[in-house]
Amino acid sequence: MKQELICIACPMGCHLEVDIDDNYFVTGNQCKRGEIYGKKELTNPTRLITSTVKIKNGINNRIPVKSSGEVPKDKIFLVMKELERIELYSPVKMNEVVIENVCGLGVNIITTRSM
Amino acid sequence: MKNYDVVIIGGGSAGLAAALEVNKNGVKNILVIERDQELGGILLQCIHNGFGLKVFKEELTGPEYAERFVNMLKEEGIEFKLNSMVTKINKDKTVEYANSDEGFIQIQAKAIIITTGCYERNAGAISIPGNRPSGVLTAGTAQKYLNIDGYLVGKKVFILGSGDIGLIMARRMTLEGAEVIGVAEILPFSGGLQRNIVQCLEDYNIPLYLSHTVTEIIGKDKIEGIKVQKVDNFVPVPNTEMEFEVDALLLSVGLIPENGISEAAGIELHPRTKGPIVNESYQTNIEGVFACGNALHVHDLVDFVTTESRKAGEKAAKYVKGEYKDNVERINLVAKNGISYIVPQMVSSENVDKTIELFMRVTDVYKNVEFVIKQDGKELKRIKKKHLAPAEMEKVILTKSQIEGANKEITIEVEAL
Ligand SMILES: Cc1cc2nc3c(=O)[nH]c(=O)nc-3n(C[C@H](O)[C@H](O)[C@H](O)COP(=O)(O)OP(=O)(O)OC[C@H]3O[C@@H](n4cnc5c(N)ncnc54)[C@H](O)[C@@H]3O)c2cc1C
Numbered sequence: 001m002k003q004e005l006i007c008i009a010c011p012m013g014c015h016l017e018v019d020i021d022d023n024y025f026v027t028g029n030q031c032k033r034g035e036i037y038g039k040k041e042l043t044n045p046t047r048l049i050t051s052t053v054k055i056k057n058g059i060n061n062r063i064p065v066k067s068s069g070e071v072p073k074d075k076i077f078l079v080m081k082e083l084e085r086i087e088l089y090s091p092v093k094m095n096e097v098v099i100e101n102v103c104g105l106g107v108n109i110i111t112t113r114s115m
Numbered sequence: 116m117k118n119y120d121v122v123i124i125g126g127g128s129a130g131l132a133a134a135l136e137v138n139k140n141g142v143k144n145i146l147v148i149e150r151d152q153e154l155g156g157i158l159l160q161c162i163h164n165g166f167g168l169k170v171f172k173e174e175l176t177g178p179e180y181a182e183r184f185v186n187m188l189k190e191e192g193i194e195f196k197l198n199s200m201v202t203k204i205n206k207d208k209t210v211e212y213a214n215s216d217e218g219f220i221q222i223q224a225k226a227i228i229i230t231t232g233c234y235e236r237n238a239g240a241i242s243i244p245g246n247r248p249s250g251v252l253t254a255g256t257a258q259k260y261l262n263i264d265g266y267l268v269g270k271k272v273f274i275l276g277s278g279d280i281g282l283i284m285a286r287r288m289t290l291e292g293a294e295v296i297g298v299a300e301i302l303p304f305s306g307g308l309q310r311n312i313v314q315c316l317e318d319y320n321i322p323l324y325l326s327h328t329v330t331e332i333i334g335k336d337k338i339e340g341i342k343v344q345k346v347d348n349f350v351p352v353p354n355t356e357m358e359f360e361v362d363a364l365l366l367s368v369g370l371i372p373e374n375g376i377s378e379a380a381g382i383e384l385h386p387r388t389k390g391p392i393v394n395e396s397y398q399t400n401i402e403g404v405f406a407c408g409n410a411l412h413v414h415d416l417v418d419f420v421t422t423e424s425r426k427a428g429e430k431a432a433k434y435v436k437g438e439y440k441d442n443v444e445r446i447n448l449v450a451k452n453g454i455s456y457i458v459p460q461m462v463s464s465e466n467v468d469k470t471i472e473l474f475m476r477v478t479d480v481y482k483n484v485e486f487v488i489k490q491d492g493k494e495l496k497r498i499k500k501k502h503l504a505p506a507e508m509e510k511v512i513l514t515k516s517q518i519e520g521a522n523k524e525i526t527i528e529v530e531a532l
């Protein structure tokens with residue numbers, strides 16, 4: 001069986017075709033990442049999480065954060081719950097670890113700007 | 116009056132890249148003027164990832180992309196002013212700006228680069244009957260409230276228009292606990308990137324109603340609900356009404372280059388792009404005044420903004436150094452069948468080193484077609500395209516000799532395979 005997918009690994013949005021019967025053979029990708037994405041999306045879909053957490057004394061009330069790596073799709077809301085509890089104090093640098101090994105998923109939550 | 120070689124209006128990704136490139140080309144007396152409290156522009160509220168794959172070879176969030184450029188600008192010691200609003204530019208290249216420290220100031224530039232970004236079409240620009248109660252706002256405004264201030268504008272949300280900001284906000288608000296009931300797009304295809312349909316809507320089972328629009332807003336002071344209807348060629352189809360209870364309606368119905376000060380200065384705008392008409396050097400019809408980024412035409416990828424702005428910066432530096440030739444013959448770059456616009460709109464081979472990048476958008480969704488490029492009606496080359504959509508900007512590269520080969524114009528059109 002062949003499954004059509006849109007590669008979301010970059011904004012190019014290549015139209016992929018994954019042959020499930022042929023060991024998830026991917027065509028239509030313009031680069032290696034598309035191949036990896038096509039296979040993973042049909043076996044273990046993951047996403048990067050981007051959100052914000054509270055910050056005190058900053059120029060804004062919120063500072064943006066992201067997960068340092070991708071997280072299984074069905075764990076996204078679990079991670080979001082954890083983020084609600086965080087409050088940082090300015091000054092903070094970009095790439096500072098806010099939560100280590102979030103929800104035991106093996107990735108950290110890090111800041112994406114300094115403030 | 117203070118003198119500068121190059122004054123850059125707007126400190127977003129376009130202004131930052133242009134400033135750095137001017138500097139790199141040996142012109143050091145630069146000023147960047149930004150009306151916001153920090154540099155970075157729209158990127159600062161785009162906290163999602165998807166930026167920088169071309170420029171940095173890694174996928175960054177908007178704030179990360181911005182901070183890298185701001186750091187480079189600071190390392191180079193390029194002067195910038197914050198909380199400063201440019202109110203006027205003049206043909207003699209004087210620039211007027213205002214801030215609370217200095218009051219009203221006039222400065223003299225040798226060259227100006229306009230990088231003022233774009234604004235969102237708002238409730239006034241769309242034709243929904245009824246009043247505009249609170250809770251109706253643009254997707255970008257909602258994005259700013261949520262990502263910068265931490266304020267969620269609604270709990271039951273509908274989105275009109277499938278532009279990228281709306282799609283990104285559908286996911287963002289879902290993650291923050293709001294229920295996003297759906298997205299309506301009046302056209303039969305989405306105005307946003309395919310990847311955003313997948314990862315912002317499909318991931319969260321948010322329905323996308325193509326060929327649908329909001330036909331009524333219910334509520335007096337505060338929005339209480341909306342009516343959505345199917346459309347056939349922009350005309351609502353009877354008996355297809357759906358009513359939804361909502362407390363917010365986000366509009367993601369298009370971006371328009373910000374050119375108030377350019378227009379007032381007599382800069383000619385293009386009817387399609389709504390940005391200045393520029394030549395191969397990104398110069399407008401006023402000599403020494405350049406434009407790039409979203410002020411020139413709306414981009415969906417910041418990487419393209421950066422490459423374009425670097426080019427504009429390089430040319431502005433050349434202009435200051437007297438290495439740019441304005442008084443030369445130019446041929447027109449003309450959008451034909453299936454192409455909505457081409458930027459730049461004209462080119463002289465004299466100011467092109469080896470190649471030139473042309474940015475364009477198509478008018479419709481196409482599968483398995485070719486770009487046909489012609490010199491004065493004579494076919495020059497064909498480029499196969501598997502998939503084209505108006506939401507995705509296309510790039511075509513021409514060589515200096517291909518430009519030299521044309522007398523009057525080079526045209527580009529879409530042809531079925
Ligand atoms: C919501 C959204 C999502 C996006 N998502 C992606 C994505 O996932 N990936 C990607 O690659 N690209 C994305 N883009 C595209 C890209 O980020 C933008 O096109 C790019 O950052 C625009 O840069 P700019 O400098 O032209 O405009 P802006 O960033 O808007 O900068 C313009 C600056 O000029 C200032 N200014 C305006 N007028 C004046 C004045 N009169 N005086 C002084 N200052 C002034 C403004 O304050 C602003 O800081 C997205 C864009 C938007 C809007």
Ligand code: SF4
Binds near residue numbers: 009010028030031035
């Ligand atoms: S296949 Fe490669 S180029 Fe195409 S969308 Fe995926 S990551 Fe981008």
